[in-house]
Amino acid sequence: MSDLKGLYPPLAAYASGWLKTGDGHQVYWERSGNPQGKPALFIHGGPGGGCSAVHRQLFDPQRYDVMLFDQRGCGRSKPHASLENNTTWHLVEDIERLREMVEVDKWLVFGGSWGSTLALAYAETHPTRVSELVLRGIFTLRKEELLWYYQDGASRFFPEKWERVLSILSEDERQDVIAAYRKRLISDDPAVQLEAAKIWSLWEGETVTLLPAASSSSFGEDDFALAFARIENHYFTHMGFLEHDRQLLQNVSKIRHIPGVIVHGRYDMAxxxxxxxxxxxxxxxxxxNIIEGAGHSFDEPGILDCLIRATDKFAS
Incomplete structure (x- = not known):
């Protein structure tokens, strides 16, 4: 274990701001590392999770110029928890606007969980703009993947946690958990929204690591949970706004020329x-790279080691 690579030291962003999309959103962005370094983009998970300072530490600050951004409706982006004009393809356009804003021809794209979904969607739409892909906790938004995590699958490994998810639903509603939560998350009653949001969010926060993690409690914080649950459920209700649920896999032919590293925990329940x-x-x-003894989270030791080795490799 002592040979495993860990995060680079904490560092501040050297620039930040909001990108006005022209259709009601302001997308928060920040850059860190070396302004003359290799361009890289970090795509956070969720959808609706937001980026954090620790994500800057996945890249060698001497060799990378890293762009982080909060996707529409979450983190520091405005308006908070908004579902209007919020689709996969709006986010793909936002990424292109950010690339054009910083005036780079192409960049390394790093995404985990939903970030891997969006990274694939972006790369397949703009394959000439991606120099390398680093993907973790692969999620391709097929119906079978959603049913596994939100209907019948992961629930069998966490029955006591799943019971909490079902606790606010009627027997009939339990036949389609995503649809039942959709009704509550778009309710006109803020209290109904928040109750459902916190339960939805905590389900994920408490099941993404191989062993329980203290950080899971942050998933229950009001502002985070509301954006996370509303946006995630919105995307899953609409099947990621894809034409069909194998779209991302079928379009991989467009990106096979791009160097890529895939990292996935063997016991990833999400x-x-x-x-x-x-x-x-x-x-x-x-x-x-299939990591033994690991779940879904990027900061589990074996997963983190592999991710750092990938960004180090591509830095040169």
Missing amino acids: CQVQNAWDLKKAWPEAEL
């Missing part, structure tokens, strides 16, 4: 390792 295996089969040139 996104099964089968997802990473299916992506590797579609993209045989990519390097697949």
